[in-house]
Amino acid sequence: MSSDLNLHIAVIGSGGAAMAAALKAAERGARITLIERGTIGGTCVNTGCVPSKILIRAAHIAHLRAESPFDAGVSAQAPVVDRGRLVRQQQARVEALRDAKYEGILRDHPRITVLHGEARFTGSRSLSVRFANGGEQTVHFDKALIGTGARPAIPKVPGLADTPYLTSTSALVLEEIPDRMVVIGASVVAVELAQAFARLGSKVTILARSRLLSSEEPLVSDAIEVAFRREGIEVLRQTQASRVDYLDNEFVVETGAGILRADQLLVATGRTPNTDSLNLETIGVETRDARVITDDHMQTSVPGIYAAGDCTDQPRFVYVAAAGGSRAAVNMTGGDATLDLNAMPTVIFTDPQVATAGLTEAEAIKQGFTVDTRSLDLENVPRALANFDTHGFIKMVAEHGSGRLLGVQAVTGEAGELIQTAVMAIKTGMTVQTVGDELFPYLTMVEGLKLCAQSFTKDVSQLSCCAA
Known part of the structure; x- marks a missing residue:
């Protein structure tokens, strides 16, 4: 906990990084002024993760109604899509989540004051906030967190x-x-x-x-x-x-x-960081291609000013943003926290899904590892066979000699649901031998990790269905 209960922290933004920072810093005894120029909640809940995954899920249902591997026994018919109704359903869920996870929390929090306006640094310990009605307010702070996110980048194509x-x-x-x-x-x-x-x-x-x-x-x-x-x-x-x-x-x-x-x-x-109106260059905050550069404690080149999320040089995932914001808050309030991204999971919500963790083969070699790899086709995964959907693969990258698991890449149905198991295996230093010896529930896609691990030492096509 912070020893300075009068510590005042300015948080610019209200998305994943900003909210995590504000809540963690308040929990540790600080007083927070949160400044948001647009809609509370940032990209993820409003225009990113949540609405896009609802759209993708609706499209997945539409696809299965028109075509599936079981059409010989289950009738299929192209659905009639009422996009207007889908949008209204989607946005109702967006608004409910925004209120529950952002607006409602801020509205009732005794340590957080929200200002609706555009922030601009006027010094290393001061901000000017310009309100939509033309008014302006100066905010003095002890520490600050930049969590302004990013917006769609537009290429310079003629016309x-x-x-x-x-x-x-x-x-x-x-x-x-x-x-x-x-x-x-x-x-x-x-x-x-x-x-x-x-x-x-x-x-x-x-x-x-x-x-x-x-x-x-x-x-x-x-x-x-x-x-x-x-x-x-x-x-x-x-x-x-x-x-x-x-x-x-x-x-x-x-x-x-x-x-x-x-x-x-x-x-x-791609996306471009929302940093252009912050006046960062005047106070000496270092940026590269408009991204705020931070150290391993989320501090910028100016002591006392921190940054996290999509406006920085960190990977652009909301869970990375939230983790970065939370750790920045710990550091702003007297703690010592770093962000370990060595086994960071990623998921791409196509069908089949793409999920990765740790190093690819090329990245491992670039880092100086001698590696062994195996790529397992889904024809060898019982869950995929039962689904009549064997498009894709699971690949493992292991350190030669020790067998230590360095990375996993998967293109499968529900790959996002299996990748966290790979993350845990990488973070705890498991070898492909130990992964292959673990118990995995039969007829799950995550069992593919066990089978891929076993393929380093045996021909898995010659195993019985649930052979250990």
Whole structure:
């Protein structure tokens, strides 16, 4: 606990990092002024994780009603999609969660004061907050946390700015499913939304500057591209838009692969930090490509000013943001906390899902490890066979000699549900031998981790169904 009960902390933002910091610092005895210029709750609950996963789930249900591996015995029929009703259902859940997890908590918290306005540093211990009505207030603080998040980045494509293109934010509340959609971008947000709209009825074309999910290892990219092509999603590799026009209610996209025409154009080419209005350069806070640079204690180059979440150089996941904000609060209130991301899990909510933890083979080799790897096709996983869905794989990266597990990459149904087991194995230094010797429940996808681990020393195709 903080020994200084009069410590005053300014928190800029109200998303995952900011809320975690505010609540943890208040718990440790500090007084908090939280400043938010937009909607309370940040990206995740309002325009990110929550609405996108609702959309993806609805699209998954629509897809199964139209087509499944059991169509020979269970009748299938393409559903009628009322996108307007889906949006209203989605936004009602968003509003309920925002009130329960953000607004309601702040409204009733005795140690947190909320100011609705735009913050700007005027010194290393002071902020100016400009309100929408034109008023202004100075806030003096002892410590500060920058948790301002990020917004969709827009590429400088000729003509694009003059068109009514979609970003991930506007796409999530689009009330009609377009007949044709072109997606510029091939990273996480792009592929998740592309598949969702395709499953709800759009003919989708993805423009990938290199390949799908280029930051993942090639096996992952290839597996998702195969899945997309199987569903009729067109993937154009090594393709960029050179010009965009909007003529007669139609997007015209010029590319090296020819001219594409679409009813909607989704631009999903990454995110840019919301740091431009904070006046960081004046007070000496170091940034790189607008991202705030922090040390392993979440402190910036200015002592007493901390940062966490999507506005920093940390990986852009809400659980990383919340963990960073919480640890920053501990450090601002006299503690000593760091953020260990060595076994950080990631999940991409395509179908099949992509989930990773630890190091890829290339990353491990780059770090100086000599490695052994195994990649297990899902034909060897009983749960996948029972589901009649064997598209994908599980790959393990182990240190040569010791067998210590260094990383896992999985492309499977519900991969996100199995990856935390891999995280725990990596964090505790388990070997593939010990993973292979553990008890795993039969006919679960996570059993694939055991089977992949066993494949380092035996031919798993020759095992009985639940052989140890």
